[in-house]
Amino acid sequence: MKARQLIWSLPLVAFAAVVVAQSGARAQSKPVSVPDITGSWERHGAGPGARAGGPRDATIPPPAPPPQLKPQYAKQWQDRIMAGRAADAKGEPLATNYTDCLPDGMPTMMGAMFPMEILQSRGQVTIIEEAFTQVRRILMDTPQKSFEDVEPGFYGHSVGRWDGDTLVVDTIGIKENVRFQNMPHSPQMRIKERMKLVSPNVLWNEITIEDPVVFEKPHTYTVAYRRMPGYTLLEYICEDNREYADDKGRQKIRIN
Amino acid sequence: MIVATEVTMSSRRTAWVGGVLSLLMLMAATAAAHHSFAVFDHTRTLTIHGTVTRFQWTNPHAFLEVDVPQPDGSMKHYSIELTSINMMQRVGWRSNMIKAGDKVTAVVAPLLSGEPVGLGLEVTMADGTTKALPVPNVGSFKRTTETQ
Numbered sequence: 332m333k334a335r336q337l338i339w340s341l342p343l344v345a346f347a348a349v350v351v352a353q354s355g356a357r358a359q360s361k362p363v364s365v366p367d368i369t370g371s372w373e374r375h376g377a378g379p380g381a382r383a384g385g386p387r388d389a390t391i392p393p394p395a396p397p398p399q400l401k402p403q404y405a406k407q408w409q410d411r412i413m414a415g416r417a418a419d420a421k422g423e424p425l426a427t428n429y430t431d432c433l434p435d436g437m438p439t440m441m442g443a444m445f446p447m448e449i450l451q452s453r454g455q456v457t458i459i460e461e462a463f464t465q466v467r468r469i470l471m472d473t474p475q476k477s478f479e480d481v482e483p484g485f486y487g488h489s490v491g492r493w494d495g496d497t498l499v500v501d502t503i504g505i506k507e508n509v510r511f512q513n514m515p516h517s518p519q520m521r522i523k524e525r526m527k528l529v530s531p532n533v534l535w536n537e538i539t540i541e542d543p544v545v546f547e548k549p550h551t552y553t554v555a556y557r558r559m560p561g562y563t564l565l566e567y568i569c570e571d572n573r574e575y576a577d578d579k580g581r582q583k584i585r586i587n
Numbered sequence: 588m589i590v591a592t593e594v595t596m597s598s599r600r601t602a603w604v605g606g607v608l609s610l611l612m613l614m615a616a617t618a619a620a621h622h623s624f625a626v627f628d629h630t631r632t633l634t635i636h637g638t639v640t641r642f643q644w645t646n647p648h649a650f651l652e653v654d655v656p657q658p659d660g661s662m663k664h665y666s667i668e669l670t671s672i673n674m675m676q677r678v679g680w681r682s683n684m685i686k687a688g689d690k691v692t693a694v695v696a697p698l699l700s701g702e703p704v705g706l707g708l709e710v711t712m713a714d715g716t717t718k719a720l721p722v723p724n725v726g727s728f729k730r731t732t733e734t735q
Contacts, residue, residue, distance in 0.1 A: 422699035424623035429647065445673055461673060565673045570645040573668075574622060582623060586702055587652065587666055 365493045366528050369451045371564060372556035374443040375533055390533040395552030404515050404545045411513045418581065426576030428509075432569035434463035436485030436509035437502055438522050438538050443556055448564050456491055456498065461564045467502075475501050478518060485509050487522070500524040517544035532558040622647065624722070627696040627706040631731040635665055635705070639689045644682040646671055651707060653691065655735055665735070667693050667707040674721040689713040696728045 376391030400408055418425045434440065441447075445462035456469040469491040481488040481504030491500040502522040510516065520542040529535050539551040573585040637655035649669040654662050669675065672682075685691065690713055695705025708728060711717040722728070 419623060419625035422625055422628075424625040427623070429622055432647070445671075462671075565676060567646055567671075567673055569647050571643065572647050573650070573666075574647075582626065584626065584668070584698070584702075584704055586704060587650075 365451075365498075366496055367451070368449050368498070368526065368528065368534055371446050371448050371559040371562040372443065372534060373446045373559050373562075375555040375557040377442075377554070390530050390555060390557075392535055392553035392555050396550075398514065398540075398550040399547040400514070400545055401547055408514050415513070423581045426574075426580050426582045430572070430574050430576050430582050432463075432572050434465045434485055435460070436465070437467065437487050437505055438524075438540065439509075439511050440465045440467070440486070441524070441536055441538060442554060445567070446559055446562060446564055447556065456500075459564060461567055463569060464567050469498075469500050475503065478503055483507070483518065494525075496527055498524075498526040500526070511540065515545055516540075516542050519544055529555070534558075624696075624706060626698055626700070627728075628699050629696065629727055630729050631697070631733060632694050632708065632728065633697050633705060634732070634734045635667070635693045635695060636734070637665065637691065637693075639685055639687055639691055640664070641687055642682070642685040644672055646673065649675060651685065651691070651693065651710065653693065663703060663735070665695075666704045667695055667710075668704060669707045670720050670722055678719075678721045680718065684718070685710070685712060694730070 376388065415425050428435070435442070435444075440460045440462075441458075443460065445460060447461065448459040450457040450459070454471050454473075456471060458467045458469070459465065465486065467486040467489055469489040471491050471493075473490045475490045476488055483504050483506040485506065487502040487504040489500055489502040491498055493499070500523070502524070503520070505516065505520055505522070507516065507518065520540060523539040523541065525537040527535055527537075534556045535553055536556070537551065537553045539549045540546070541549045573587070574582055575585060577583050635653060635655055637653035639651060640654055641650075641652040643650040643652070649672050651667040651669060653665045653667060655665055657663050672680070692711040693705070694708045694710075696708060698704040706722065706728075707720050708722060708725060708730075709717055709719045719725075
């Protein structure tokens with residue numbers, strides 16, 4: 332019985348040996364190190380006064396340039412901004428996605444209003460934004476699909492690769508109602524990201540939004556994150572939102 | 588450092604883009620909250636003394652429900668909207684800090700509509716401890732001495 336088991340197991344042992352040898356050969360052929368960006372991060376250098384006074388912090392990225400929208404879309408966007416301001420001034424703010432407990436989606440979630448977790452695993456980088464428990468999966472070393480093959484959603488379809496020390500990510504398939512700073516976009520919007528450690532504990536994400544229908548030229552801006560050692564993301568469930576949109580699209584509060 | 592198998596990569600250098608302070612950045616600076624607080628009065632605050640009927644520990648925002656005795660002997664109920672419980676936890680708030688029956692004092696920015704709702708800026712708890720709420724851009728709310 333034992334001899335029979337041994338005979339059966341021989342091919343398996345041989346196969347395993349080949350696999351180990353091959354994987355060892357692959358690992359030894361061109362091993363490269365990629366930065367370890369796994370962990371919790373929070374927005375770095377955002378908000379009023381972040382760059383005011385004191386010596387300039389080189390880890391804080393420059394402010395975003397204004398986006399260049401095509402005239403008809405620029406008008407639509409400006410009108411939305413002005414309507415929002417007028418509504419705020421009246422104390423009757425316009426309802427937003429948050430009023431409906433809806434998440435930011437891409438690329439807004441990369442603004443990291445709440446802490447964010449990055450997880451590096453085999454073939455995938457996963458980014459979790461604490462607010463609304465938003466999750467995006469970046470499939471590594473995988474070809475991007477065509478626009479037609481991606482069902483639009485909040486986070487889209489993301490593929491990535493390491494370009495030296497930079498994580499390069501390409502995302503398509505964002506629903507048209509998922510908007511960045513209320514800007515309109517078409518189904519052809521593509522979001523390109525370049526994530527790179529600029530210091531051991533500060534990660535920059537250079538985000539470029541391309542949309543040949545809406546933008547005159549791609550819109551590029553950079554956000555920075557700093558490590559949060561020891562911080563574990565908290566759960567976030569939009570459980571009981573007393574805010575609601577009235578019939579005029581204004582944000583109201585339900586009085587209990 | 589993590590070791591990975593090298594893949595073919597096209598080298599592309601992208602300059603980190605510089606820029607001028609823009610309308611967008613001003614918007615981004617003021618948009619550091621999930622929900623607009625424009626419904627609340629930024630020109631005055633009310634100080635509310637009352638008894639807690641419920642401490643609702645939920646997202647997107649927590650709420651503190653308080654019964655406030657009025658000079659004529661009646662009771663007025665106030666709902667005090669707080670911030671996200673995630674933000675509150677990061678500055679030390681816990682769900683067991685307040686319970687029904689506790690006597691609390693809260694400084695709130697009242698709802699502009701006049702309804703008995705306020706945005707909580709700070710709460711003094713039954714044990715006398717005062718704890719602030721992590722309200723974004725809290726300096727935009729002018730403190731006054733009106734009480735309820």
